[in-house]
Amino acid sequence: xxxxVRGRVQCLIIISDLLWGAKGHVSARAKSLCPTGRTNAEPLxxxxxxxxxxxxxxxPLFADxxxxxxxxxxxxxxxxxxxxLMLYCMRGCFRVLGKYAQRDLIRALYPxxxxxxxxxxxxxxxxxxxVQGLCSEFNHKNIGFFLKKNVDYVVNxxxxxxxxxxxxxxxxxxxxxxxxxxxxxxxxxxQAVSRRYPGV
Numbered sequence: 278x279x280x281x282v283r284g285r286v287q288c289l290i291i292i293s294d295l296l297w298g299a300k301g302h303v304s305a306r307a308k309s310l311c312p313t314g315r316t317n318a319e320p321l322x323x324x325x326x327x328x329x330x331x332x333x334x335x336x337p338l339f340a341d342x343x344x345x346x347x348x349x350x351x352x353x354x355x356x357x358x359x360x361x362l363m364l365y366c367m368r369g370c371f372r373v374l375g376k377y378a379q380r381d382l383i384r385a386l387y388p389x390x391x392x393x394x395x396x397x398x399x400x401x402x403x404x405x406x407x408v409q410g411l412c413s414e415f416n417h418k419n420i421g422f423f424l425k426k427n428v429d430y431v432v433n434x435x436x437x438x439x440x441x442x443x444x445x446x447x448x449x450x451x452x453x454x455x456x457x458x459x460x461x462x463x464x465x466x467x468q469a470v471s472r473r474y475p476g477v
Contacts, residue, residue, distance in 0.1 A: 285338065285359055289359070289362040289363060289365075289366050290362065292329060292366055292369075293362065293365050293366045293369050296326060296329065296366065296369030296370055296372065296373050297369050297372065299322045299325075299326070299373050322373060323373065323374060323377060326369075326370045326373035326374050327370070327374060327377075327381060329366065329370055330367060330370035330371070330374075330381055330385065331381075333363050333366060333367055333370075334367075334384060334385055334388060336363070338356075338359055338363070339359075339360065339363050339388065357397050357399055357400050358399075360392060360395075360397075360400045360403070361399055361400055361403040364389065364392060364400075364403040364404055364406075364407045365403060365406075365407070367385060367389065367407060368406070368407045368410040368411070371385075371410065371411055371414050372410065372414060375414060378414065382411065382415070382427070383427070383430055386411075386427055386430065386431060387430070387431055387434045387435075387451065389404055389407055389408060389411075390404070390408075390431060390451050390454050390455070391447055391450070391451050392404035392407075393405055393408060393454050393458075394447065394450035394451055394453060394454040408420055408423070411423065420458045421458060421459055424455060424458055424459050425459065428455065428459065431451070431455060432452075432455075435448055435451055435452055
């Protein structure tokens with residue numbers, strides 16, 4: 278997975294397809310074979326989905342590095358394609374984890390919002406679809422309500438990153454994404470950020 282781009286793409290496509298199919302299969306088996314609604318396979322599927330999610334989040338391939346203009350166009354396209362597939366795969370993980378995913382959501386939301394603010398339209402669209410999927414999994418009717426429930430965590434992370442803008446140069450665009458998609462009453466924490474960091 279780590280060595281060749283083609284291998285990474287193939288792995289992600291396979292993993293994504295397996296995750297998308299896992300939840301429905303386990304749920305159907307649970308209803309037909311187990312009165313309690315749980316089978317021996319369910320913990321394995323949940324643990325696998327969580328492990329895949331953590332692997333994706335920790336991967337240097339998902340890091341949002343500063344763009345280097347003199348990189349070959351092919352290399353940039355391959356990187357963006359990987360980002361899109363990783364986001365798609367993350368959505369599959371959350372779909373499998375369902376109600377067990379709250380802890381993982383706190384960890385994953387900020388980097389996903391970072392991708393939502395990407396200047397690459399394919400990556401931004403993939404992140405938008407992922408956030409929409411999260412809204413559905415956590416029973417929120419739209420992105421505004423979903424972000425309102427999690428805005429404190431995102432703002433806290435942004436405040437920490439703003440202290441080291443040379444290491445996290447894309448932090449302002451995460452705040453921009455929050456402003457674009459948040460409801461009016463969830464903008465208040467962002468006002469505190471603007472007072473503390475007037476240059477943002």
